[in-house]
Amino acid sequence: MTIEQWITIATRKLAPESAEQVRREIGEHFQCALAAGNSDIASLGDPRKANRQYRKVLLTAPEAKLIKGVFPDFASWWKYAILGVSNVLICAGAWAISGHSDLVWRAWPIGVLLLLQYAGPLLCPKTPQHLRIWRIARGAGFIVGMVFLITTWNWMSYSIMAQFFFVSACQIRATVIRRKLSSDRWPVFAYI
Amino acid sequence: MNLRGTLPTLILEAIEREPDHGYSIAQRIKERSKRVLDFKEGTLYPALHKLELDGMVASYEEMEKGRTRRYYRITKSGHDQLAKDRQEWQKVSRAVSLILKERGLA
Numbered sequence: 001m002t003i004e005q006w007i008t009i010a011t012r013k014l015a016p017e018s019a020e021q022v023r024r025e026i027g028e029h030f031q032c033a034l035a036a037g038n039s040d041i042a043s044l045g046d047p048r049k050a051n052r053q054y055r056k057v058l059l060t061a062p063e064a065k066l067i068k069g070v071f072p073d074f075a076s077w078w079k080y081a082i083l084g085v086s087n088v089l090i091c092a093g094a095w096a097i098s099g100h101s102d103l104v105w106r107a108w109p110i111g112v113l114l115l116l117q118y119a120g121p122l123l124c125p126k127t128p129q130h131l132r133i134w135r136i137a138r139g140a141g142f143i144v145g146m147v148f149l150i151t152t153w154n155w156m157s158y159s160i161m162a163q164f165f166f167v168s169a170c171q172i173r174a175t176v177i178r179r180k181l182s183s184d185r186w187p188v189f190a191y192i
Numbered sequence: 193m194n195l196r197g198t199l200p201t202l203i204l205e206a207i208e209r210e211p212d213h214g215y216s217i218a219q220r221i222k223e224r225s226k227r228v229l230d231f232k233e234g235t236l237y238p239a240l241h242k243l244e245l246d247g248m249v250a251s252y253e254e255m256e257k258g259r260t261r262r263y264y265r266i267t268k269s270g271h272d273q274l275a276k277d278r279q280e281w282q283k284v285s286r287a288v289s290l291i292l293k294e295r296g297l298a
Binding site (some may be wrong): 006009012014022026028029031033038044045046047049053054056057058099179180181182185 | 241
């Protein structure tokens with residue numbers, strides 16, 4: 001195996017900038033080894049194992065795509081928030097028209113709870129303590145929102161439920177990204 | 193010999209006195225353990241990145257012989273962590289020695 005082949009395997013599924021970083025540091029390492037008279041690639045170990053470890057600490061290609069493609073800035077994140085609230089308003093309207101006026105009042109707290117899920121980038125809780133408080137508030141909002149939606153038991157409520165789960169999925173991904181980047185490099189949606 | 197999970201501690205120990213670059217850190221660990229701890233060098237950098245993310249290590253680039261090299265230095269929380277790890281290791285080591293002595297293996 002050549003050093004190029006080792007690096008290709010070790011950088012599989014990493015973001016381009018992460019792969020470049022690995023290429024630079026392993027290249028530099030190998031140059032030092034050569035200068036010391038050691039050209040044995042085996043001393044670097046299994047590139048697949050190194051790749052697994054790199055993927056835990058450096059941005060992967062899907063994560064980089066998520067940052068750059070879906071929520072590159074504040075505005076794109078809020079487009080999703082507006083879409084979510086519009087969804088709640090449409091549901092409320094549909095309930096009112098279809099004679100389920102008893103469900104319409106639930107749209108208000110559900111809308112507020114959904115907005116709470118999206119409010120992270122606005123608050124940008126930087127200190128660990130603020131982040132903890134924010135997570136507890138957001139988690140409680142999620143649970144109460146779900147209870148409201150499940151007890152509403154109407155087909156329209158599933159579209160709002162999907163919206164809650166969409167934010168939750170983003171939150172899980174954001175947690176992983178937060179661990180891999182220093183706080184000054186956090187993209188705006190990493191605060192959710 | 194590969195002691196799983198001890199690499200971060202060994203890295204902190206290697207750069208405790210002065211900053212160093214990746215290759216030299218790997219060689220230092222091997223030489224100081226008289227080649228008993230022979231880890232694979234490809235796993236050194238993910239461990240260094242993890243330490244950097246955790247704030248135990250900081251890195252900077254420096255020119256050396258016309259080449260840019262990344263140096264790693266230990267931070268204040270790295271020093272604190274190393275002190276904790278040393279205590280923990282001594283405790284574990286004493287406990288294992290006691291068990292082995294009990295069985296007449298040490």
